[in-house]
Amino acid sequence: MGSESETGVLGPDPAGRLRGAARRLTGMSTGRWLLLGVVLAVLSLGLPWSHAYGSAGVRIPGWYVGGICTTNYADGTVDCPLGYVSPGLTVATSHQAAGLRSVARFYVAAAVVLALVGWRRQARGAVLLAILSLVLSVFVVSRSLTSGAATVLLAAACLGIVARRLRVPG
DSSP states (O other): OOOGGGTTSSOSOHHHHHHHHHHHHHTSOHHHHHHHHHHHHHHHTTSEEEEEESTTOEEEOOEEEOOOOEEETTTTEEEOOOOEEEOOEEEOOEEEEEGGGSTHHHHHHHHHHHHHHHHHHTOHHHHHHHHHHHHHHHHHHOSSOOHHHHHHHHHHHHHHHHHHHOSSOO
16 A cells, blocks of 8 residues: 555655664664663753652741740739740652652662673673663662653663663673
8 A cells, every 4th residue: 555645645654754764773783772872861860850849848947935924913813825826837849859869860870881881892691780770770769650760660671671782791
């Protein structure tokens, strides 16, 4: 079946463009996959990794104004009211913790070093440890799939391609 591009009704064949893009991606060298994985891992450190709602709140302290004691001269008693008490409050603020301010930076740095060493020595085990380090960074730091966590998972996928293409196992 021909595409509708000959008649000009639907435009160019989108499936043909996808197949061409898939060929270009699979034709990338292993070194480029490594570079892409390392760049994505480092880039993830500048992106938000977690949502910290209320944990960085601003605390406004409470206050107390004592009551004024008055003497009742009719019966000889002293009346002291409690006064005014404000317990204070915490104003919740929301911010997103970047990867450089979280524990993820240690995992990502270790993964980059392991990936580069594994590439240099053609050691599949070191690249697999780098992938494990990247995946652990997501489980340790992020409770939801934020942009930093998603980027580091893409980096792990790129390193998975590198590990699969290495010639020397181990």
